[in-house]
Amino acid sequence: MPKRCLTVLLLVTVLSLPAGCVYYNTFYHAQAAAREAELLREARAPDKPPGPTERELLERVIEKCGRVLQLHPESNWSDDALLLLGTTHYHQERYESAEQRLTEFLSLHPDSELLPEAEYMLASVLLERGNPISAETYLLGLAEASPPHPLSDDALALIGRARHARKQYAEAAEAYEEALERFPRSDRRAEIRFLSAENYEEAGDLDAAAQQYALVPSERGARKLAFEARIRLAEVDLMRGRFEEALEVLDDLEGRTDDRDELDRVLLLTGSALEATGAVDDAIATYEGISASHKKSEASAEAHYRIGLLLRDHYELLDEATESFRTAKDEAPRSDVAGLATEAVNDIDRLVGFLATIAGPEDEGEEERVEGADERTAGQGDTVEQVAIPAGAIDDTTLHVTLLPSLDQSTDEAGTPGSRPSATDTSGIELAPVAADTTGIEAVADAADTTGVEAVAVAADTTGVEEAEDEVAVARFRAAEVYLFRFDDAGRALTYYESVIEHHPESSLAPKAALAIAWILETRWDDSSAARAAYKSVLVDYPDSDFSAAAAEGIWRLGGAGSD
Numbered sequence: 073m074p075k076r077c078l079t080v081l082l083l084v085t086v087l088s089l090p091a092g093c094v095y096y097n098t099f100y101h102a103q104a105a106a107r108e109a110e111l112l113r114e115a116r117a118p119d120k121p122p123g124p125t126e127r128e129l130l131e132r133v134i135e136k137c138g139r140v141l142q143l144h145p146e147s148n149w150s151d152d153a154l155l156l157l158g159t160t161h162y163h164q165e166r167y168e169s170a171e172q173r174l175t176e177f178l179s180l181h182p183d184s185e186l187l188p189e190a191e192y193m194l195a196s197v198l199l200e201r202g203n204p205i206s207a208e209t210y211l212l213g214l215a216e217a218s219p220p221h222p223l224s225d226d227a228l229a230l231i232g233r234a235r236h237a238r239k240q241y242a243e244a245a246e247a248y249e250e251a252l253e254r255f256p257r258s259d260r261r262a263e264i265r266f267l268s269a270e271n272y273e274e275a276g277d278l279d280a281a282a283q284q285y286a287l288v289p290s291e292r293g294a295r296k297l298a299f300e301a302r303i304r305l306a307e308v309d310l311m312r313g314r315f316e317e318a319l320e321v322l323d324d325l326e327g328r329t330d331d332r333d334e335l336d337r338v339l340l341l342t343g344s345a346l347e348a349t350g351a352v353d354d355a356i357a358t359y360e361g362i363s364a365s366h367k368k369s370e371a372s373a374e375a376h377y378r379i380g381l382l383l384r385d386h387y388e389l390l391d392e393a394t395e396s397f398r399t400a401k402d403e404a405p406r407s408d409v410a411g412l413a414t415e416a417v418n419d420i421d422r423l424v425g426f427l428a429t430i431a432g433p434e435d436e437g438e439e440e441r442v443e444g445a446d447e448r449t450a451g452q453g454d455t456v457e458q459v460a461i462p463a464g465a466i467d468d469t470t471l472h473v474t475l476l477p478s479l480d481q482s483t484d485e486a487g488t489p490g491s492r493p494s495a496t497d498t499s500g501i502e503l504a505p506v507a508a509d510t511t512g513i514e515a516v517a518d519a520a521d522t523t524g525v526e527a528v529a530v531a532a533d534t535t536g537v538e539e540a541e542d543e544v545a546v547a548r549f550r551a552a553e554v555y556l557f558r559f560d561d562a563g564r565a566l567t568y569y570e571s572v573i574e575h576h577p578e579s580s581l582a583p584k585a586a587l588a589i590a591w592i593l594e595t596r597w598d599d600s601s602a603a604r605a606a607y608k609s610v611l612v613d614y615p616d617s618d619f620s621a622a623a624a625e626g627i628w629r630l631g632g633a634g635s636d
Contacts, residue, residue, distance in 0.1 A: 099149045102136030105129045133160045151181040170197045204234035225255040229264045241275035262294035282308045315348045336371035352386050373404035377413050394420050419558045429547035545576040562596045583614035604630045
């Protein structure tokens with residue numbers, strides 16, 4: 073935290089005071105302890121908590137300043153002690169106490185030479201307490217002071233943070249740009265540049281964010297931020313799809329650190345970049361290197377978890393994937409990754425059970441290994457179309473197909489008068505995607521328990537269906553759900569939904585599967601033409617089902633049956 077003016081003022085006053093002044097000696101020890109704590113704070117990583125020595129020093133500051141204020145409230149050092157007390161509470165993250173002390177300072181010492189420092193510190197506290205509007209009001213005068221105050225660059229940086237906290241990204245960018253333009257010799261330029269990059273990144277301007285991150289290492293004060301800025305640059309390059317550029321940055325960083333945690337971050341990102349380029353075997357080798365060199369760590373656990381995902385999704389080696397997930401749990405049993413690995417093992421166990429049911433007790437059923445879909449059937453009957461699956465069409469968003477009561481409305485979302493298809497009543501059912509429940513698979517065909525199920529229909533009606541055939545139909549449908557909602561693999565999910573229609577056309581799950589196919593084409597692959605044809609197939613092939621209304625809704629939502 074900047075205390076440049078405070079330090080200068082204290083030094084000048086120290087030289088002018090008699091050595092025997094008792095309250096000065098008390099405050100001198102408080103200020104010395106504060107300086108020692110500041111040096112320790114600057115030496116540790118920002119995300120690491122203070123150690124016992126730093127905490128002890130801060131408590132010493134509190135005790136010494138309190139003594140000055142209690143025994144010598146009218147002394148020349150009362151404003152210094154009050155400001156240092158509020159600042160120390162801030163560094164202890166005791167923000168309510170800090171606000172009380174700093175507000176008291178403004179009330180008792182409105183003419184103090186330390187007023188700008190007190191206002192800056194109070195703004196910092198208010199920002200931490202979630203009050204960015206009030207924080208900015210204390211900073212504007214300091215930021216625009218003419219001639220500039222030694223804290224003017226700090227004030228502009230804090231104004232940027234206050235605006236960023238309110239999601240005023242353009243206004244925050246202006247504050248950061250002004251600080252960089254007006255203060256070319258500021259020792260906070262690297263930090264301001266870094267904050268600017270974070271602001272652009274959160275605003276979604278990844279190109280500007282990459283530009284700012286790339287400039288951080290060349291700025292004044294970049295020693296502590298240079299490595300982090302390069303890591304962030306690699307992450308942004310990955311988000312921008314510039315995988316080779318990310319790999320170049322990461323290769324450079326790998327040779328620049330001996331810190332084990334930093335190296336793990338670099339290697340995990342390298343694995344992600346290799347995956348993105350299609351170099352799956354190289355990614356696996358990178359992850360194996362992390363595990364071999366840093367056993368029993370969270371990084372090792374994450375590496376094994378990622379290997380499991382690749383074995384499961386890319387190679388379809390379910391047994392080997394299960395082993396990797398279990399190793400991930402063993403590497404760091406209390407980590408978040410361990411929980412994800414446990415879910416992944418459970419998902420594979422469910423899928424294996426469904427596949428065993430589909431194969432039958434004597435393995436007489438057809439071999440249903442999923443080869444991945446380059447082309448998928450868009451619908452049934454007269455509406456069959458071949459749909460090319462575009463590369464990268466499956467996003468990371470996990471959605472659910474839910475049937476909910478529809479609002480009776482005669483206008484579209486923009487309020488333009490329109491009409492829904494009149495051939496089918498849409499007043500009761502609507503297709504609506506919601507976030508998937510990641511705690512487990514809530515299959516749509518569970519006849520025993522449908523409580524809380526968010527899926528495309530209620531429990532399957534097995535009336536008139538042979539029990540063995542119904543079990544296989546349910547297994548096919550649930551396998552599709554595992555692939556779609558748990559593995560985020562819409563291509564394989566389509567294969568199993570299609571198998572329900574092909575092998576169990578009379579099952580009550582068939583129209584649900586047809587509707588699910590249309591929903592995937594619309595929401596996952598953004599192919600409105602194929603989706604519209606698939607919705608139409610539900611109306612044509614299952615006109616009396618409970619799902620024809622949702623299909624009609626889908627056609628209307630995509631522009632009507634006659635539009636392209």
